Amino acid sequence: MDTTAIVLAAGRGKRMQSGTPKQFMLLRGKPLLYYSLRVFEDSPLVDHVILVTEEENIAFCRSEIVERYGFHKVERITAGGKERYDSVYQGLIACEGTDYVLIHDSARPFIDGLMLERGLSAAVKYKACVLAMPSKDTVKIAGEDGFVKETPDRSRVWIIQTPQIFSYDLVRNAYDQLRAVGMEGVTDDAMVVEKAAGRKVYLVEGDYKNIKITTPEDLETAEYRLAKNEREI
Numbered sequence: 001m002d003t004t005a006i007v008l009a010a011g012r013g014k015r016m017q018s019g020t021p022k023q024f025m026l027l028r029g030k031p032l033l034y035y036s037l038r039v040f041e042d043s044p045l046v047d048h049v050i051l052v053t054e055e056e057n058i059a060f061c062r063s064e065i066v067e068r069y070g071f072h073k074v075e076r077i078t079a080g081g082k083e084r085y086d087s088v089y090q091g092l093i094a095c096e097g098t099d100y101v102l103i104h105d106s107a108r109p110f111i112d113g114l115m116l117e118r119g120l121s122a123a124v125k126y127k128a129c130v131l132a133m134p135s136k137d138t139v140k141i142a143g144e145d146g147f148v149k150e151t152p153d154r155s156r157v158w159i160i161q162t163p164q165i166f167s168y169d170l171v172r173n174a175y176d177q178l179r180a181v182g183m184e185g186v187t188d189d190a191m192v193v194e195k196a197a198g199r200k201v202y203l204v205e206g207d208y209k210n211i212k213i214t215t216p217e218d219l220e221t222a223e224y225r226l227a228k229n230e231r232e233i
Contacts, residue, residue: 005050005163007049008091027109045113047098110210122202123165130188135157175192
């Protein structure tokens with residue numbers, strides 16, 4: 001079984017309020033992107049890594065991240081597109097022929113080997129799965145008038161994470177089909193598979209620590225967590 005991780009690092013991170021793209025911001029002295037690449041590099045379950053970034057950042061990623069930190073599994077750095085789904089598609093093109101793909105946002109630095117193991121095991125069985133966790137909070141669905149329209153049963157609400165893991169042929173065909181008719185409203189890869197392939201996507205337990213770094217407050221939380229881990233080692 002051949003597996004490839006597609007790591008997305010093409011975002012601008014506008015909510016981070018920084019001139020530096022968040023994937024390159026330093027976290028305990030290393031770029032945020034470093035942490036997820038390190039997990040994939042060290043995992044025996046992942047054979048290849050495709051890094052997707054903006055065209056102007058390819059040389060920087062190659063010299064200052066891939067070569068500097070010895071990420072030998074990063075076989076290709078490719079330019080992303082305007083939207084997230086465009087970048088995913090470029091990653092899929094770059095790893096044609098693999099069996100399973102793990103699509104991961106580089107802004108989630110706290111994945112680990114156990115999450116990958118659970119996810120790949122489920123992907124082999126169900127062909128499509130996402131890491132996720134049950135919502136801790138009550139969720140309200142708003143109407144167009146700004147009032148609460150409905151309150152879904154919290155026990156059935158899950159917060160979606162990455163990586164999202166699929167059989168390559170399934171997700172590539174789904175992307176090809178949906179791109180032909182339009183990608184409006186698509187916010188993650190599971191939606192592509194659900195809409196284009198009509199395929200159910202299995203929810204795999206991720207971890208509450210698998211947060212996405214979006215705001216300066218998230219970066220502070222990540223700094224604290226890494227510092228705590230260092231003290232405990």
